Amino acid sequence: MRIRLFKEFIIEKLIFLSGIASILFVILIFVFLLKEGLSFFKEINLFKFISGKHWYPISEPEQFGILPMILGSLLVTLGAIIFAVPLSIGAAFYISEVAPGKIKDILKAGIEMLAAIPSVVLGFIGMITLVPLVKNVLHLPTGLTAFSGSIMLGLMSMPTIISISEDAINAVPKSYKEGALALGATRWQAMYRVTIYAALPGIIAASMLGIGRVIGETMAVMMITGNAAVIPHTFFQPVRTLTATIAAEMGETVYGSMHYYSLFAIGIILFIITFIINITADMVLHRKHK
Amino acid sequence: MNKTKQNKIIDKCFGFLGIAATLFGLIMLLVFIIDVLSDGLGRINWSFFTSFPSRKPEQAGILSAWVGSVWTMFITAMIALPLGIGAGIHLEEYARKSRLTNFIEINIANLAGVPSVIYGLLGLGLFVRYLQLDRSVLAGGFTLALLILPVIILSTREALRAVPFSMREASYAVGATKWQTVRYQVLPAAFGNILTGIILAMSRAVGETAPLITIGALTYIAFLPQSPIYFSSGFPYLHFSLKGLFDPFTVLPIQIFNWVSRPQKGFFTNAAAGIIVLLGLTLIMNTLAIILRHHHQKKIRW
Known part of the structure; x- marks a missing residue:
């Protein structure tokens, strides 16, 4: 004992x-x-760091301005979200409301598989299929653009958005929908007039978590978006993101140099951005539960 | 056309649009993947697995890459599993609800969403520089362990939470202590879900590239870490050694990335072949997880 x-x-x-x-x-x-x-x-002044237009970390005199990278990250993310959110919401509604049992299981497994593909694989796939396609179809000088990155990252964020939206839609009380149907609404009307409003907080949170995933993605953007540290003007030109800067340059920095610390500073900025996104999404989700 | 008919047509259209939206991503990706696979499939043979990388694409293989992957995965698992599962049990079964635990919970959930490249920065600063592990297998394994730690804590907690409270109460009612309840009732009931979470986390770690590139593992490696057990012709014939932990390494995704950044066409074929191996590995792990969970859900009814 x-x-x-x-x-x-x-x-x-x-x-x-x-x-x-x-x-x-x-x-x-x-x-x-x-x-x-x-x-x-x-x-280096924080404000100068964020608003500086030039990134020449190792030339004399060195310049640390990450505005091009911030805009690059935002542009790629914006594109990915425009592409992925409507598709994902459609898919989530289809899976939770329309699809019959067997198909539902298969689709859910498929989406889970999609989430499991390593980003270096998606990057490579995008590089040899999507990039030439974008170049030829849109007659661009190069296919390594923010646009290509957006499509690939949109695909990557879809599993996150779909599965969380689907949970939100499932959590809507059945009585809401039944009430609408009893009043003579069609299935589609019940969905876009009733269910979607009840599930909205969850769908917003899902989209935000999708954004968080896209902003933090590194390998695929590094391989697809061309990595030019200039301020982007359109979707169809090469951009460089915050994450790609860290991954691409860290290997070459001298330990203890300004360049080395500047990449940690980018890391902090990136950390704060994703932290705010995640906390907000979390709060939106939790408010719904109350 | 009257309103009802119109509505019915819209309803049908929506069903169709829903299928289209769901399948769009899946089919697009499937086409792309098949395209890649057809490139690399011809390159996969025995010598691809048993050769070191080389300057000549036809002779290059993934030996150092897959051995490195096995090493890092082993270290990652040894660290992240006990810590993560322990933390999960502590938070879910033992910790009292307080401001502090609440704060910790929110933080762990958020850490699971922090970009992987940031874990690379941490690994570089902490393990490679501060603890002077250099760019070793150990530093890589530690970094990936940190990366999946929050994921494992979260999935363990979720698995434990799914065990109904009545089971714990029944166990207490027959005189079991807290630990006996956890060990003999709660853990076995949650085991399937915990295992699923572990497999998913490990499959994420296998494919993770950015943090390892950030800690500087992107180098040409044409040797293997010193094996932990090796034989010699003289006495005592059998040796154990942990020196391999401090050897430099490469892993499968990094080898693929390395090949992609070469200009020669032949290396692209190699990268495609490497991707078949990596993709095969992660998909097998995920299928296993899905089957396990399905099986577990069927078996247990409470």
């Missing part, structure tokens, strides 16, 4: 430790990120 109690005590303490450890770990690490990045902002 004593031994068993002792054993239990040890195990429970171990569980407690691993719980605390992993949480501490995670928090400490973000403190670390801040520490590395903030030393950069002592030298």
